[in-house]
Structure formats: structure tokens, C-alpha cells
Amino acid sequence: MREKIGLLITVLLAVFIVTACGGGGGGGSDPAPSNNTTTYSIAGTVTSSGTGMSGVTVSLSGASTATATTDSSGNYSFPGLANGSYTITPSMTGYTLTPASSSQTVNGANITAVNFTAVTTTTVHNQVSGTAAAGTPLANFAITIIDSAGHTSNATTGTDGKFVLDTTGFTPPFLLQVTTGTGTKLYSVSADSNSTATINVTPLTDMIIRAWYNVQGITIDTAFANLGTNPAPSPTSVQIINNVIMNVVQLWLNKAGVDASNFNLISTAFSANGTGIDQVLDWSSVTINTTGQALLISDGTTTQNTTIAVVTSTGAIDVATTTTSGGVTSSSAASTVVTTQNAQQMAIDGILSTLTNLATVINAKGASLQGSDITPYLDPNLLNDGANQTQLASQLAAIFSAGSSVTFAIQQIKSLDITNNVAEIIILSTLSQGGQTQSLNLTFNFKKSGGTWLISGNQRIARVTVQAEMRTNQGAYASNSGPYLDLVNNSTQGTVTAVSVSSSSMSTITLPFNSTIIDSITGNMDKYATVVGPLSAPLPSAGTLFTFNLTKAAGGSVSYTEHLNAFTNESISITNLTGSSLSAFIGAPLTVNWTLPKTYAISKISLQAEANVGAHGSPGALQCYVHGSILGITATSGAITIPTTCGGQALTSASINIFATGVNGEISAVFYQLQ
Numbered sequence: 001m002r003e004k005i006g007l008l009i010t011v012l013l014a015v016f017i018v019t020a021c022g023g024g025g026g027g028g029s030d031p032a033p034s035n036n037t038t039t040y041s042i043a044g045t046v047t048s049s050g051t052g053m054s055g056v057t058v059s060l061s062g063a064s065t066a067t068a069t070t071d072s073s074g075n076y077s078f079p080g081l082a083n084g085s086y087t088i089t090p091s092m093t094g095y096t097l098t099p100a101s102s103s104q105t106v107n108g109a110n111i112t113a114v115n116f117t118a119v120t121t122t123t124v125h126n127q128v129s130g131t132a133a134a135g136t137p138l139a140n141f142a143i144t145i146i147d148s149a150g151h152t153s154n155a156t157t158g159t160d161g162k163f164v165l166d167t168t169g170f171t172p173p174f175l176l177q178v179t180t181g182t183g184t185k186l187y188s189v190s191a192d193s194n195s196t197a198t199i200n201v202t203p204l205t206d207m208i209i210r211a212w213y214n215v216q217g218i219t220i221d222t223a224f225a226n227l228g229t230n231p232a233p234s235p236t237s238v239q240i241i242n243n244v245i246m247n248v249v250q251l252w253l254n255k256a257g258v259d260a261s262n263f264n265l266i267s268t269a270f271s272a273n274g275t276g277i278d279q280v281l282d283w284s285s286v287t288i289n290t291t292g293q294a295l296l297i298s299d300g301t302t303t304q305n306t307t308i309a310v311v312t313s314t315g316a317i318d319v320a321t322t323t324t325s326g327g328v329t330s331s332s333a334a335s336t337v338v339t340t341q342n343a344q345q346m347a348i349d350g351i352l353s354t355l356t357n358l359a360t361v362i363n364a365k366g367a368s369l370q371g372s373d374i375t376p377y378l379d380p381n382l383l384n385d386g387a388n389q390t391q392l393a394s395q396l397a398a399i400f401s402a403g404s405s406v407t408f409a410i411q412q413i414k415s416l417d418i419t420n421n422v423a424e425i426i427i428l429s430t431l432s433q434g435g436q437t438q439s440l441n442l443t444f445n446f447k448k449s450g451g452t453w454l455i456s457g458n459q460r461i462a463r464v465t466v467q468a469e470m471r472t473n474q475g476a477y478a479s480n481s482g483p484y485l486d487l488v489n490n491s492t493q494g495t496v497t498a499v500s501v502s503s504s505s506m507s508t509i510t511l512p513f514n515s516t517i518i519d520s521i522t523g524n525m526d527k528y529a530t531v532v533g534p535l536s537a538p539l540p541s542a543g544t545l546f547t548f549n550l551t552k553a554a555g556g557s558v559s560y561t562e563h564l565n566a567f568t569n570e571s572i573s574i575t576n577l578t579g580s581s582l583s584a585f586i587g588a589p590l591t592v593n594w595t596l597p598k599t600y601a602i603s604k605i606s607l608q609a610e611a612n613v614g615a616h617g618s619p620g621a622l623q624c625y626v627h628g629s630i631l632g633i634t635a636t637s638g639a640i641t642i643p644t645t646c647g648g649q650a651l652t653s654a655s656i657n658i659f660a661t662g663v664n665g666e667i668s669a670v671f672y673q674l675q
Helices: 002-019 202-215 219-226 233-256 277-283 342-368 371-377 389-400
Strands: 039-050 055-064 064-067 075-082 083-092 095-098 102-106 116-120 127-131 142-146 151-156 164-165 174-181 183-191 284-289 290-297 305-312 316-325 328-337 406-415 424-432 438-448 452-455 460-477 481-493 496-504 506-511 513-517 524-533 545-552 557-563 566-568 589-593 602-613 622-627 637-641 653-662 667-674
Touching: 039 083, 039 102, 039 452, 055 506, 064 075, 075 083, 083 151, 095 342, 116 557, 142 164, 151 164, 174 219, 183 202, 183 219, 202 219, 202 233, 202 284, 202 290, 202 305, 202 316, 233 277, 233 290, 233 305, 233 316, 233 342, 233 406, 277 284, 277 290, 342 371, 342 406, 342 438, 371 389, 406 452, 438 602, 438 637, 460 545, 460 557, 460 566, 460 653, 481 496, 481 506, 506 524, 566 589, 566 667, 589 653, 602 637
Parallel strands: 039 116, 460 667, 513 622
Antiparallel strands: 039 075, 055 064, 055 083, 083 102, 095 116, 127 164, 142 151, 142 174, 174 183, 284 290, 290 305, 305 316, 316 328, 328 566, 406 424, 424 438, 438 452, 460 481, 481 524, 496 506, 496 545, 513 524, 545 557, 589 637, 602 622, 602 653, 653 667
């Protein structure tokens, strides 16, 4: 059998040789091949962190096209290539490859080192994160987010109350809901227009969004169940309510060491660790009722009670606060229109645009700011506390040129009439200078004219104020300190001949002529004023209405109303001055030190001097005011120079005055009298 197999192999081999040689020959040499083309290859590897990446697609383009896939060691190869130029491009889902492609030229040799590296590509998702807490973390509870299109995303809060919700494909603003173990639901809302944002959920954020819907007669539970029908508020609307609640809790933020100037109840990240805002939440409890909400905050020494009442007829929320600590009591009242309609929001956006443009001009001009720079933002026909357009522009220039920079924000909306396009807005103006920052609450009236919202003035012929203050008298007159009402009417000289004031808390009072105020900007002013006090408890309630009746020199009369904004019986005092001799205090810089109140949050500290000629109320009596530099809200010292003359005449008396003004209008004052 072996012999037969060997014979078969020999025969087959002979046949193969003959066939391969192309026929019988005479033993001569073979002719050259008719197709003798040489080919080459391009090869390389794809690695990630030094390890071969399998399954990577590598594409070849150029004189030839092909596709290869890396093996388990990350190797790929393109064999059989003719000379020419080629581009090699790798790709793999979820990875970025470097370089993105490589150009190679094959020219008589194999190329075996075309290597690539792969890095994992992080897929960016929009997300909302935050902390859910009510003094302690709201741990292991369901949290849901919803947008106006009805998209929802769910998660579970961690043991620290923190959460992350995927908002990819969502359109802000959002509503958030946390359901606790007892079934209680707390809500929050976007503070900005970002798809990736911080949105905390606390009883305080719940107060903000609940108030916005309550003004419309809608419960937050109903809104959350159908956000398409009950869309979430714009960030501007949220910010206005946030400002109100921030004023309510700012005293406690200060106590907890929180910088309120850089803090937002909704969007500032925090940890539920018993410090900062979480400590404020520990001190707080919120009650929801049919007419609004109530907030109680207490640290065992100081107690604050705040009510938030919804006024659906005016679309506003009214906030009333009383704080007690020992024998000290402070009370305040505030009200703001809540913008729930698109037309209202468009009006506020227009007002904000005007304020933004005005701030840009003020900051660009700096100390060289003139009234003419502000005039374009004022209504030509305005009348504001007796000042016309030119005079008000000069007044504002004098205020804002004192700072190196200024910002404006809407603090409250006192009224907004979108039919007649008029509004009364409380503007928070922040001035910075020399490392100090001072906040001013300025009430501006606006009117839409020619498509632009302009400052229009209050259309009053005089400035009337009712100011409640806890007054400390020192120096030459150091008695009768206590709570006072300061009733003042300032009008252009000769325009008003008599002023009376009435309210439900007191009998009608005729304001006596006090003095002529020397004012180079508006012209000299007649001051009718009196102080009522010291008052005994109970003090007039914050929000009490006062009516000023002015008899005009040209005939007839006008009446204006003002609300008492706040009251406190916490006193402050000047601590470093002794004596009361006028001559010892005038004509040279004077350093003044003082104490600060502790039962309300401070928005402004003012140091000023009042220089007088003659006795108040006497013919020819003159009064000049000198204002110190911008002071921060923690300032306890400042410098001021009392002039030696007023209106060119030697002084007969003067006073050094300190005013500590609270964020809700509380005032503690010191009057250091000099004779």
C-alpha cells in the first residue's frame, strides 16, 4: 500500500511541475513573469493608557479604500497597498482618538508604526443638583423635577440630602418636589435660565414658589401636577420674591455667619451640616394656612414672627415681621406686586434694561458724572418731590458720583399698572468705594414713553416723610431718648405755606416751619418738621397710614399719603466723644465711633453733620448738611468735618448724627448736639 501512495505523489508532483513550467522545454532558462507588481502595507496599534484597544474601527482612504478593526491587542493592518498617499482615520463610540487621523505616503516600503491613543469621552448631560433640608437633611426621599413640556426626572436624596437630577433635553424654568416620609411635600423653582443649575429644596424655597402661585389662586400641588397649564415663574419674578424673603431672614443669616450679599436661598450650594443657612433652617419653622404662610425663627434669645399674606385683588404679597429680644422690639411691613402675567414681566424687563443702561453710564463716568449724563433716562415732564428733570438729574449725579461703581436691582414692586404703563419700584442701589459698600433703597416712579421706560418722578410738589426711629440724644441735649416719629415736609422755598399730618394713631398735627435748607442743586428748601416722642408703648404699627395736607402758596391744597415702614426701640450710641462745645468740634476732621443694633439686619450706616444758623423756627434760620464717606454695614467708626459757616454765616449750633437703617426700614439714630 505504501508503494502505491508514493507512486501517486510522484505522479502528481510531475504533473504540477510540468503545468507550472508552461509546457515541455529543452532545458533553457524560464522567461520573466508577465505580471510582477510589488505591494506594501500600513499597520499600527490603538492603545488606551498603554493597553491595546480591541474593536476600534480604522478607515483607509486614498489610492485604495478599506476598513479594518483592531484585534485583542489593538493591532490593525492594511496589506496589499500600491505606492501612494493614504489617510488613516480611527473611530470608536465613546472615545476620543488622538490624532484624529494620520496622513501617510507609501513609497517602496511598508509602514508599520501608525499608532493612535484613545481617551474615554465624557458625555455631558445637563443636570440640576442641590440640597434638600429642613434643618436636618431630607435623606432618602423621592425628588422629582418637571419642566414646562412635562418632562420629568426622578432621583432619591442621599443621606446628606444632596441630589442630582438629569435634565438633558429639558427646558427651564423647572419645579422641584420632595416628598418626605410623612407625605409632606416641599417645593423649589429655578432661580435662573440654565439647564444645569443648583436648586435647593427647603422650607424657605417652598415659601417663595408657594407665594407666587398663591397670588394667582393656585396651589403649588395643582401647578406641579400640570405645569403646562400653570407654568413656572421667570427668574426675574422669582428673584423679587426671593429678595423679600431674604430681608425676612437676613438677621439670622448674619447670626449664622452667612454673607448675605453673595447668597441666594435657591441657587447657592450648601451642606446640611448644622452651620450657615442650615443653622437658620434649624431655628425656623413654617406654617401654611389658608391666607398665606407664617415663619417663626428663634435661637432661644431672639424670636422673630413673620406672616406672608396674599392679596389676590392687587396681585401682591404683604409681609409683616416682629422681632423681640428681651425688652427690645422691632417691627416692619413690606409689600410687593408679584409679576404673574407676561405683560407685567415685559414691563419689568424694560425697567431693568433702563436701570442697566443707567448703571453703565454712571460707572463709565465715575467722579466726573454730571446731571446731563442722567437726563436721557428721565422723563422730560417729571416732577419728583418738587424737583424737575434737571434738578433730579443733578441730585442723582451727586449721589452716584460718590461711588467708584454702582449696581441696581429691583427690591420691591410697590405698584405696576400695565394699562397706563406706570410703575413705582423700590430699587436696591449698591455703591462701592475704597473697599466699602453701601446699599440704598431708592423709590423710583417709571413711565413708558416712546417704547422706553423712563424715571418719571412721583408728581409731588414736596418731599414728605414719616420716619420712625429709636433716637438717642447725646451732647448738649442728652435727655428724652426713646422712640420718635419724625414728620418732615421739604418744599421749594415759597411754594408751601402750611402743612398738617393726620393718622389713625394720633391727632392731627400742624408741622411748624423749621428752617431754610441751603441746597445749591434744587434751590433753597422750606422745611416744615416736628418730632413726636418719646412715645410710650404700644408703638404705632408698621404699615400705619399718614396723610400730609399741604397748603400751596398759589392757592389750593394737595394731600399725600405715606406708610410707616418699620419701628424699633433698640438704641445705639456714640462712644468716643465728650463735651458739647461747638467751637471744639468744627472746622477740622473728626473721628466718630458708635455701636450697632443687633435685633435687625442693617442695610446702611450713615454719618452726617447738621450745621445750623439761628434757632429752629425763627426767621432767617438756616440749615446745612454734610455727609460722610460711604460706610459698610459693619462700620463702627467714620470721619466727618463740620463746617464753620452755613449760608455764609457763622454757626450757632450743630449736631453729629448716626443712622443705622435696617433692610426693612428700621432706624436707630444718635443725635450728638453741639452748642
